[in-house]
Amino acid sequence: MAGKTLYDKLWDSHVVRQQDDGTCLIYIDRHLVHEVTSPQAFEGLRMAGRKPWRVSANLATPDHNVPTTERDKGIADPISRLQVVTLDRNCLEFGITEFKMNDARQGIVHVIGPEQGATLPGMTVVCGDSHTSTHGAFGALAFGIGTSEVEHVLATQCLIQKKSRNMLVSIDGVAGIGVTAKDIVLAIIGEIGTAGGTGYAIEFGGAAIQALSMEGRMTVCNMAIEAGARAGMVAVDEKTIEYVQGRPYAPKGDLWGKAVIAWHELKSDGDAVFDRVVHIDAAGITPQVTWGTSPEMVVSVDGKVPDPEQEPDATRREGMRAALKYMGLAPNTPITAIEIDKVFIGSCTNSRIEDIRAAAQVVNNHKVSKRVKLAMVVPGSGLVKKQAEQEGLDRVFINAGFEWREPGCSMCLAMNADRLEPGERCASTSNRNFEGRQGQGGRTHLVSPAMAAAAAIHGHFVDVRNM
Amino acid sequence: MEKFQTLTALVAPLDRSNVDTDAIIPKQFLKSIKRSGFGPNLFDAWRYLDHGEPGMDNSKRPLNPDFVLNQPRYLGAKILLARENFGCGSSREHAPWALQDYGFRVIIAPSFADIFFNNCFKNGVLPIVLDADVVDGLFKDVYANEGYQLTVDLAAQIINRPVGGAIQFEVDSFRKYCLINGLDDIGLTLQHVDDIRAYEQKRAQQAPWLFQ
Numbered sequence A: 001m002a003g004k005t006l007y008d009k010l011w012d013s014h015v016v017r018q019q020d021d022g023t024c025l026i027y028i029d030r031h032l033v034h035e036v037t038s039p040q041a042f043e044g045l046r047m048a049g050r051k052p053w054r055v056s057a058n059l060a061t062p063d064h065n066v067p068t069t070e071r072d073k074g075i076a077d078p079i080s081r082l083q084v085v086t087l088d089r090n091c092l093e094f095g096i097t098e099f100k101m102n103d104a105r106q107g108i109v110h111v112i113g114p115e116q117g118a119t120l121p122g123m124t125v126v127c128g129d130s131h132t133s134t135h136g137a138f139g140a141l142a143f144g145i146g147t148s149e150v151e152h153v154l155a156t157q158c159l160i161q162k163k164s165r166n167m168l169v170s171i172d173g174v175a176g177i178g179v180t181a182k183d184i185v186l187a188i189i190g191e192i193g194t195a196g197g198t199g200y201a202i203e204f205g206g207a208a209i210q211a212l213s214m215e216g217r218m219t220v221c222n223m224a225i226e227a228g229a230r231a232g233m234v235a236v237d238e239k240t241i242e243y244v245q246g247r248p249y250a251p252k253g254d255l256w257g258k259a260v261i262a263w264h265e266l267k268s269d270g271d272a273v274f275d276r277v278v279h280i281d282a283a284g285i286t287p288q289v290t291w292g293t294s295p296e297m298v299v300s301v302d303g304k305v306p307d308p309e310q311e312p313d314a315t316r317r318e319g320m321r322a323a324l325k326y327m328g329l330a331p332n333t334p335i336t337a338i339e340i341d342k343v344f345i346g347s348c349t350n351s352r353i354e355d356i357r358a359a360a361q362v363v364n365n366h367k368v369s370k371r372v373k374l375a376m377v378v379p380g381s382g383l384v385k386k387q388a389e390q391e392g393l394d395r396v397f398i399n400a401g402f403e404w405r406e407p408g409c410s411m412c413l414a415m416n417a418d419r420l421e422p423g424e425r426c427a428s429t430s431n432r433n434f435e436g437r438q439g440q441g442g443r444t445h446l447v448s449p450a451m452a453a454a455a456a457i458h459g460h461f462v463d464v465r466n467m
Numbered sequence B: 001m002e003k004f005q006t007l008t009a010l011v012a013p014l015d016r017s018n019v020d021t022d023a024i025i026p027k028q029f030l031k032s033i034k035r036s037g038f039g040p041n042l043f044d045a046w047r048y049l050d051h052g053e054p055g056m057d058n059s060k061r062p063l064n065p066d067f068v069l070n071q072p073r074y075l076g077a078k079i080l081l082a083r084e085n086f087g088c089g090s091s092r093e094h095a096p097w098a099l100q101d102y103g104f105r106v107i108i109a110p111s112f113a114d115i116f117f118n119n120c121f122k123n124g125v126l127p128i129v130l131d132a133d134v135v136d137g138l139f140k141d142v143y144a145n146e147g148y149q150l151t152v153d154l155a156a157q158i159i160n161r162p163v164g165g166a167i168q169f170e171v172d173s174f175r176k177y178c179l180i181n182g183l184d185d186i187g188l189t190l191q192h193v194d195d196i197r198a199y200e201q202k203r204a205q206q207a208p209w210l211f212q
């Protein structure tokens, strides 16, 4: 019999029961909660007179609606405020641990889970948010769920699921200097498309993935959902274990030793069979910039905006035309000729300490271009912010003319006050370049933190490899 | 979840195809913290003459007299008659929430969008697929007879008409069982409490660090 994939192992160890038609009840080890998708689930619990099955499996924080400036003044928008206050009330009522808006540990839910050690190898991790795939970087099975499922997890600690198929995306060889995890995942999406992973759980492997830090692996897994896969994951190695050790929620003492032994098994067996395998040569990956309104509309920084007239497929051609119209771009424009109005360094894709260090390294001793109206850094959590400040990185940004903000989702989706105005063009380290995502009429180019920092200094995209 | 067994109720016709979830409940209402209360904003853009925002007093807003649900003869309808591809668009569960909150328990159409169809069952709403010509006949009957009512018998999988006899319909047996017994997924999963506890016990021995 063939060996098991990492996904098989994670799935099998969480099956509570299986029905004849293959539908399974699977057990959930960690449930992360934020303010937008949870209120109806809590209300449902209340109406049915139910209690959370295992209170300690839940961890909550507000992130989507929180302001990134003058937080002591509270939230100006009453509807946003109510969503956050409701989360506070629900957590209090049901006894769920919450890092409230003014807690030093507050941050984007996908940043704080790993930071706290609340995300551990071998776990099932869910959250009412599609970017829950991030946590798969730890050799965990992590995926986003809808509001009914949030309530289902709260009430039963389980979910009703069918198993996905196995896909391996192997990034072979060594990535060049200036090529980051973000470039790798954008290149993957460019290659397989935004529906390429639909129906699959993707394991990211190969030498270039192994070479990434845990932060980098989280960036890659974060965007598995942009490739159509609900879950992305990376096998456990020494880096995983080193990252987890000593974190507040991580096991200690005897338990730590036992856990580490078990975690070493969290990799695909040598003879495991995948339903689909994609190999990409790391050496061929360059810094990436999206030019359109879907993450798969991506090219190398030394490339040009594509020409729809060269596209043979009529549907795709129409899609490209519409994207270029929305983006206000002409075909064949060199990417480095695209000028930008705003820069956003943040989001659950790229707001961890390593991302901030990478951006600071590029910014050091430079000034933000005069053409850039706003360049902002939004750390992923209060602890990331503190760490960066201890390293003096905040001064690097502030001296250059960046704004140094409080943690949250911020301009990734513009549910708080941070947003693009119609027609404004942004170099953004976030994960979605959909129409209106960063503000109505706003134009988003997805890039790595180093590329965003370089664009801030020059006022247009530049190849970080030449800096 | 409310049980669904038989329902005799007034039928309202919504004579459009491809009614999407944005039409069913527009996006500005998704910031709500509630699962209930979407009824007054069901079909908001069609139903009112002004632009709706959360927090408005809907009872004071100008109604669109041309919109079918605003006609007095359809007030109190619990069965919605619709056309092809009902519920297409986003996955928002707010769509079935709004329909249910308004009072609809049954939606009859020739076809439904997949996610919406699933979401209905999770929220005690029965979507029934019938042949397009049968649906067309029902539209004619509804228009021709004020106060037109149907009886939907889920156990027998039959719709009884005042004239013209019964119509058989299909429903997935597992979903039928859940609806008849008022079991949402949660209610159902909670029938397996012993399995969950047994799993937890076994797992706590294998991986005690997960149960600190």
Ligand code: SF4
Pocket: A063, A064, A108, A109, A110, A129, A131, A347, A348, A349, A408, A409, A412, A413, A430, A431
């Ligand atoms: S940072 Fe953006 S993508 Fe991540 S959870 Fe927040 S809104 Fe979603």
